[in-house]
Amino acid sequence: MVQVSERRPVGRKKLAAILAAAVVLLSGCSPLDESELKRLALPIAGSDRSEPMWHLWLGAWITTLVVFVVVFALILYAPIRYRRRRGEEAGPSQIRYNLPIEVLYTITPVMIVSVFFFHTVQAQSTMLEDVENPDHTIEVVGSKWQWTFNYLEPEATDGETVYDQGDTEHLPDLYLPVNESVEFQLTSPDVIHSFWVPEFYFKMDVFPGSQDNSFTMTPNREGTFTGRCAEFCGIYHTRMLFNVHVVSRDEYDAHLEELEEAGQIGRPQGPSEATKIAGTPDDRGE
Template sequence: MVQVSERRPVGRKKLAAVIAAAALLLSGCSPVDESELKRLALPIAGSDRSEPMWHLWLGTWIAVLVVFVLVFALILYAPIRYRRRAGQTAAPSQIRYNLPIEALYTIAPLVVVAAFFFHTVQAQNSMLDDSETPDHTIEVVGSKWQWTFNYLDSEATGGEPVYDQGDTENLPDLYLPVDETVEFQLFSPDVIHSFWIPEFYFKMDVIPGEGPQDNRFQMTPTREGTFTGRCAELCGVYHTRMLFNVHVVSRAEYDAHLEELQQEGQIGRPQGASDATTVTGLGDHGGEG
């Protein structure tokens, strides 16, 4: 049998260089960049809680890229390194198992999952931090299939609660002051919904029960603009129509809007129950979802 010299395996230094270059390329991305590619498909960040989620998202991309490069390199390496060569008649030697490789296949996923879990908990704790004293408190009521936003303890209205409300045809508006901390208190009179504003990189379930549940969080909007909020929990037939407009404005515009609600008689804290079965365009009652 013709002796064929073995080729040297793919250089580890080259592989490490490729991974380092890819990680360096991703590190140049930013959640506030105008390019969607450099934001890694996320919307432009709009809150102080976006940063922890961005770092988790970026780290996930780097980890995925490292795994992809390693696996793809091995896929290419194996058939090239162990292909049948000219003059070779015997089949490659067969083995039933390789203990070091099997140990690696078992341990490596555990390490990856543990690392993801650790950084996810860190990001979660940062995003749920409520150590600050909020400047404003807003009660969010999600019901089938609409949103109600109760502005509580507002100086502009002398402490009198006022509200914004809408339906699936006339979307409700949520006004937030830029660069001021808001505490959101979430409540549902019927089924589980989910309060989500994509630009804030954050969402939380709205849980039904007797009185407001302990689902609350604090957030500071950092960028003025108009965004679209939505329900992120399948809550019934008209779940996809459960949208709302988010207006992040200056403090003066925020106070002016609340004063306008007060003048229009939108005073109080409606809990959504009286309108929970009303669906625009389908008569008085839309039925259960």
Template sequence: MKWAVLVVAAVVMSGCSPDSNSDLKRLALPKGSSDRTDDIWELWLGAWIAVLVIFLVVFGLIMYSAARYRRRHDDEIPPQIRYNLPIEALYTFAPVIIVAVFFFHTVTSQNRVLERVDNPDHTIEVVGSKWQWAFNYMDEQAAGNENVFDYGTPQDPAELYLPVDESVRFVLKSPDVVHSFWVPEFYFKMDVVPGKINSFDLSPTREGTFTGRCAELCGLYHSRMIFKVHVVSRDKYDQRMAELKADGQVGAPAGSKEANEIAGVEGEDKTGRVDKVQSGAGDYKDGAGD
């Protein structure tokens, strides 16, 4: 019976897909929207299958023990055993094997997800600061070879535009505390660490508007540190870049001034003048994360 249930469950799960419109068939994941979703999906599906197998084995042993060693009608107490070496060995080594298998597949999926693109179509510098996001389009240059940027605030979240089916390298930096750049539909997130440059590559594969978040508890307005991701056609992407240039949102590679400040915090310099606290995010050098 146990194996029959397992076979039926495996057949049912074989119909699951990250592209399905059904939440049940996606196993509670959002609909996949990047070229890195397949590896994460396979890991997620494998974890569900492993959990199901472990549940059936443990539940089966519990039911077997309750039925096999229950008290009989003659009210005789079953033999009491202090320990059982084979069972104790099983309970010791089985979890180690399970964790090792999970670890192997996690590292394998991670390595595939972090594979680099030789020549990405776009490079976007992401600056996460308390409590806002700034996006610097490093290959979109205006007059004077200045890069195009966009940024937001907790009251007015930033908007990131990406062309569909074109590779993007995200370069992550922070001027203050640890943040985490996360777009659930991309099945990917990475920490944004002060003093360290992290980066990753992916290609959006589905047009739409998604909500990105900071996935690291970063302070008072962490819950409002969100941004919108617009995956659009190349024509609409070029139109958006032209709008940013027309609005004068061009600047140094570090992007807007606001991207290098702690939003809403003021400090006093040695002359007694009160100014915004500068963080110098643009001075960080590319580290091992790139």
């Protein structure tokens, strides 16, 4: 009679130790770290709305890592644990129509998705919280294919509204004061665009017509960032870029005065101004 070697149980303690070490390693990451690896490929955070998005992103990484380790361990475990050994005439018995197992691999993904959904809604609610009486109000006009930023601060510019504007060849500039709340009012004269500054960990669609979106946030890190349109809006979508300058309050006020002196007074809404596209023979966007 041939004796079959005793099968050793899987190293659950080792697997748990690996998962615990990985979770501890990820928990040491930060959105403000200079290392891109420790920021988990995100840019350095630059607004007060970055924290809830960071926690959501970190949780997604931890969940993905746990699922990967468990699934990969099972892939390795199954052929080793149930390989045919010398003296055995057949492999392991096949399991089909096993109700508990079928319920397990049906319920588990539903639970994971439900947890993701819950935390996504929670982060979204936190990021969309309004600030009463924001320090500044800026109207963002997205059009084919450029951005216009109207600074609705008549008290800082002798009762006038000034604006920054550019096109696909000369990118517009958006100036924001650091550590002061800003309400962004988003509107479009043509198609759906999306206002996105990666360092703010936040974006919102810009709708045409009467449906205007708005949100409030506080930039909390000085620097120059690149904003962009995150919604495919036409052939020159990739050129819808703009520069974001987060500066001190004195620099912000000085910029508004420069716009007033340069004659950039008014509140452009896009249709008549959004006609220039760099690289075309007549520089018209028709």
